[in-house]
Amino acid sequence: MSLRDLPPVDALAAQVDAPRAVALAAARAVLAQRREELLGGAAGDADLGERARDWARAAVAPSLRHVLNATGVIVHTNLGRAPLGREAREAVAQAARGYSNLELDLDSGTRGSRHAHVEALLRELTGAEAALAVNNGAGAALLAAAALAGPGREVVVSRGQLVEIGGGFRVPDVIAQAGARLVEVGTTNRTRLDDYRAALRASGDRVGAILRAHQSNFRQLGFVEDVPVEALCELGVPVIDDVGSGALGRVYDEPPVRRSVAAGAALVCFSGDKLLGGPQAGLLVGRADAVELARRHPLARALRIDKLSLAALEATLRAHRDGGDVPVLAMLEGDGLEARARALAERIAGAELVQAVAKVGGGALPLLELPGPAVALPDPAEALAAALRRGDPPLIGRIEDGRLLLDPRTLADDEVEPAAAAIRAARG
Structure with a gap:
């Protein structure tokens, strides 16, 4: 030619x-x-x-596609973090069908607040006086700092909590964007209550808040010391406690939201799409006066949550309250893990059941290892992984010791056969 x-x-x-x-x-x-x-x-x-x-x-073809997650990473940031439960998926579909009462009070016929759809549930689940939902966890931390401190004020933070999480999100940058001045106390590994007291004496009424930031994606071990939220709340200054992953109950060693609320934190910030198991969202709960300051701040409109995320969040919160479907919690517990592993292995020629370790991911519980069965494939790992990514739907596993592993912890029961079919199709 x-x-x-x-x-x-x-x-x-x-x-x-x-x-x-x-x-x-x-x-x-x-x-x-x-x-x-x-x-x-x-x-x-x-x-x-x-x-x-x-x-x-x-x-x-749509760019955003359904993917089968066989990585064993439960809150996988690259794959959309927490998968929604059945009730949440149905709520999103219902909200997407047409119009909704997003900001309409159906009783009075007057304008309502979108936050009303989740505030009562958040108060019930956390024990807080008031609550507010924004579009993500970083936005919640930014809004909290801006509302309680803002231009001309100071925010006191332990040096051991000047953390950076994924995407270059750094605590000092958040405080700067809020317009406040950062005051560092303590050392990288040890901060005591007297360090906070000294900073408050030196700054006086310039201090707008104490920020306590959870070390979500790493841990310090050994010669370390920090100050519990209860002691900070007794210092007489508003406390912002960013607890990260949104553990509404006891989830291993993640800080529970209720503890910080009960301690008297002015605002407690956490994500909706990690251990809460819902959509991308940032939640602020705490004292009514502090939440109202956040609600009235100009940033609140820029960070507001959309109707589809709000529908999923409301349904997820109801699932927590009523014992409904929260896939993240079921994966943590390993519900049906052995049966899924056997069913998957039986459907794939040459597959072998092995013991492996899954992770939580998403900046939650970084040291936690979740042992369980996985399916190892004999095929050349890199070539098969690439073929599976090109499939419909794509199947994502992980490569360990030169073999491709499929971890059934992050597959739903009805995804076992599609995963096996994806392997057969990739092999040709």
Whole structure:
């Protein structure tokens, strides 16, 4: 094939079964690619029609797709963090069908507040006087600092809590963006109550808040000391306690939200899509006066939560209250793990059951190891993993010791057969 043999755009587009705009774009892209190949010295024929059809299929496929998570990482940031429970999925579908009473009080017919849909549930589950939901956990921390401190005020933080979490989110940057001045106390590994007292004496009424930040994605061990939230709340200054993962009950050694609320923290911040098991959201609960300051701050509108996330959050909170479906908690407990592992292994030729270790992920419980069975495959690991990522749906496992492992802890019961089918399809 030479340059003069290339077909016209319309002729190539006619071979593509897609909307005309897509077919034309596919034809132009494929012809441009082939021209470059020929000018670069490529020889032989090429099936331009098949190339154009492949291009069009990729162009019309959704970019955000359902993925089968067999990594064993429960709160996998790259895969969307917490999977929603059944009730939450149904609530999102219902809210997406048409209009909703997002900000309408159906009793009075007047404008209502979107926060009303979850505030009562958050108060009930945490014991707080008031609550507010924003669009993510980082936003909750930023809003809390801006509302209680803000320009011209100071925020006192232990040096051991000047942490950075994923995406370059750093505590000092949050305080700076809130307009407040950071006051560091203690050392990297040891901060005592007297360190906070000394800072409060030196700063006087310039202090807007004490910030306590949970070391979510790492732990300090050995010669370490910090101050419990109860002692901080007795210092007479508003305390912002960012507890991170949103453990409403006892979940291993994660700080429970209720403890900080009971201690008297002005605002307790946590995420919705980690151990809470809901959608991306940032929750602020605590004293009514502090929540009202956050609610009235100009940033609150910029950070407000959307209706679909709000629907999922309300349903997830109800599931916590009523014992409903919260997949993250079931995965932590390993519900049905052995049965899923055997069922998956039986469906895949050459598969072997092995013992492996799953992780929580998402910056929660970094030292926790969750032992359990996994399915090891004999195929060349890298090549199979790449083929599985290209599948429909994509199946994501993890590679250990040169073998591809599929961890059933992060697969639902109804995903076992699709996962096995993905393996068969990838093998050809």
